[in-house]
Amino acid sequence: MLYNVHFGIYVDVAMPVEDKSKSLLPFLSSPKLLPDESESEFQSGLQSLLSELDNPSSLAVALVSQLNECLWWIRRHTADKELLLHEAMARLLSKAGNHWDTYDNHKVSEALERYLDDRADKDEAVWIDEILAESKLTLSDLRVRAFKDAAKHIKMVDDLIHRQHQTMRHLQRSIDSIDYKSRLIKRMDLELAALESKQSVKGALTLDDKSS
Amino acid sequence: MTTNPRRNLVNRCNALKSTGPRSASGKRASSQNSRKHGLNKTPDFESSSEYRALVDLIAEEGFSAFACADIAASLLNYRRVMDAYYDTYTSPEPVDEFLRDANVKASNPIFSKLLSPSGSEPQDVREMAAFFASMQRQERRKGGPVSRRSADSHKLIRYQRNGIARLSRAVRQG
Numbered sequence: 001m002l003y004n005v006h007f008g009i010y011v012d013v014a015m016p017v018e019d020k021s022k023s024l025l026p027f028l029s030s031p032k033l034l035p036d037e038s039e040s041e042f043q044s045g046l047q048s049l050l051s052e053l054d055n056p057s058s059l060a061v062a063l064v065s066q067l068n069e070c071l072w073w074i075r076r077h078t079a080d081k082e083l084l085l086h087e088a089m090a091r092l093l094s095k096a097g098n099h100w101d102t103y104d105n106h107k108v109s110e111a112l113e114r115y116l117d118d119r120a121d122k123d124e125a126v127w128i129d130e131i132l133a134e135s136k137l138t139l140s141d142l143r144v145r146a147f148k149d150a151a152k153h154i155k156m157v158d159d160l161i162h163r164q165h166q167t168m169r170h171l172q173r174s175i176d177s178i179d180y181k182s183r184l185i186k187r188m189d190l191e192l193a194a195l196e197s198k199q200s201v202k203g204a205l206t207l208d209d210k211s212s
Numbered sequence: 213m214t215t216n217p218r219r220n221l222v223n224r225c226n227a228l229k230s231t232g233p234r235s236a237s238g239k240r241a242s243s244q245n246s247r248k249h250g251l252n253k254t255p256d257f258e259s260s261s262e263y264r265a266l267v268d269l270i271a272e273e274g275f276s277a278f279a280c281a282d283i284a285a286s287l288l289n290y291r292r293v294m295d296a297y298y299d300t301y302t303s304p305e306p307v308d309e310f311l312r313d314a315n316v317k318a319s320n321p322i323f324s325k326l327l328s329p330s331g332s333e334p335q336d337v338r339e340m341a342a343f344f345a346s347m348q349r350q351e352r353r354k355g356g357p358v359s360r361r362s363a364d365s366h367k368l369i370r371y372q373r374n375g376i377a378r379l380s381r382a383v384r385q386g
Contacts, residue, residue, distance in 0.1 A: 024269055027262040029291045032298050057273050059383070062287065069294065076301075080358055087356040106309060109356070153359040156366045163369050170380035177384045178273075185274065 024062040031069040034076075045071060053179070060178050067171045070164045077161045084153050086113055088146035093128070096135030237350075249296040251371045257288045279386030286379040293375040297368050304360035308351050316345045 033039060046068040053060060090109035108131070114120040115128045132139065147154070233239045257263045258281075266284035275283065323340045354360055 024266055024287070027265045027269075028287060029295050031294070034302070058269055059273055059283070063383070066290065066294075077362075080362060083358040084362065087358050091356070106313075150355075150359070153355060153362050156362045159369060160362065160365055163372055167372060167376045170376045174380045174383035181274075 024058050025065060028062060028065075031065070031072065033072075037072075042068070042072060053175070057178060057182060060175050063171050063175050063178070067168055067175075070168045070171070073164045074161055077157050077164070081154055081157050084150045084157065085143065085146050086116060088150035089142050092142060092145055092149065093131055093135070096131060096137065249300060249368065249371075251293060251296050251368070255289060255292060257285045260288070263288060275386045279382065282382040283379070283386055286375070286382045290375040290379045293368070293371045297365060297372065300364045300368055301361050304357055304364050305354070307354075307357060307360070311348055311351045314344075314348065316341055316348060319344065 031042075033042060046065060049064050049068055050056060050061065053064065056064065087109070090112045093112060094108040111120060111124045111128055115125060120128065132142065137145075233242045263284050266287060267280045270280040270283050271277065320337055320341055323337050323344070327336050327340065354363070
């Protein structure tokens with residue numbers, strides 16, 4: 001719907017870490033969903049991202065949650081690109097024909113939206129076909145013209161999508177750095193334990209030498 | 213940021229020549245500059261309870277005290293930007309459908325009545341019609357709700373870029 005008014009829904013991010021008291025997420029504002037978006041889909045996306053990490057730390061979980069939100073924004077903006085085209089098509093259509101001053105932009109917009117989704121009733125479909133015929137346009141012609149008209153705003157949405165990709169790259173690097181750090185600490189612990197065990201064996205040998 | 217003193221001086225001289233917005237609509241728009249999202253305000257995270265809790269939890273992961281403070285502040289800052297982004301996206305400037313769809317040419321008799329019930333100068337009616345038409349052009353240029361929310365969200369790109377760069381730097385240097 002082009003004329004939809006949105007009210008946000010807060011998402012309670014399910015925490016996969018064992019100890020919820022050690023999670024950072026309750027102290028950060030939660031990502032919000034639009035009313036027509038599925039919360040379970042959002043959660044399953046987050047869970048699948050988290051499942052790729054081996055024993056994630058609380059900071060890594062917080063960063064992955066931000067990454068999931070970026071993916072969600074990309075989805076929203078991609079849908080917006082199509083809506084922008086529809087909006088421009090409706091604008092062109094309401095101006096087209098011989099009686100353009102009598103066509104209601106809002107009415108044309110809603111009818112066209114249903115027509116494009118194959119949800120229009122017979123009267124609406126006939127009406128849209130009539131306007132198209134009056135303006136000597138096919139649906140693909142209209143789409144091309146609308147793309148030209150909406151190019152500026154489509155470019156803006158492309159910029160927004162690009163920004164989310166860049167943000168994801170930053171988050172990915174941060175998660176990698178946390179993961180690398182924890183692996184480095186584990187490796188150092190192992191090396192230290194190996195050195196200690198070697199030292200104890202050496203100590204035992206020297207004690208044996210002295211006693212013999 | 214400019215560090216060259218000569219460049220600084222030139223910038224200051226040029227700024228003195230600046231007169232700011234001239235038209236009434238420009239002045240109206242610029243008077244609301246800082247009120248849209250509040251992201252230009254310097255936030256005070258240090259006094260919040262969330263900040264202290266985050267610092268304590270991040271410290272358990274082996275980061276230094278300085279890194280913990282930096283990561284916690286940048287995480288809160290990033291969330292602040294993303295919340296403003298959502299709010300901007302979901303509440304674009306409403307479309308004035310009456311102004312957008314009105315037939316200006318057919319409205320001349322109405323303008324004439326509005327200006328003076330006993331009859332007005334044709335010049336005044338023409339000026340009013342021209343003013344109405346220019347307002348209509350502005351309204352139409354902004355596009356529909358999707359165009360508006362895209363244009364409004366686009367203005368927050370730089371805040372997002374700065375927010376994520378700060379967070380990423382804090383985590384990687386920590």
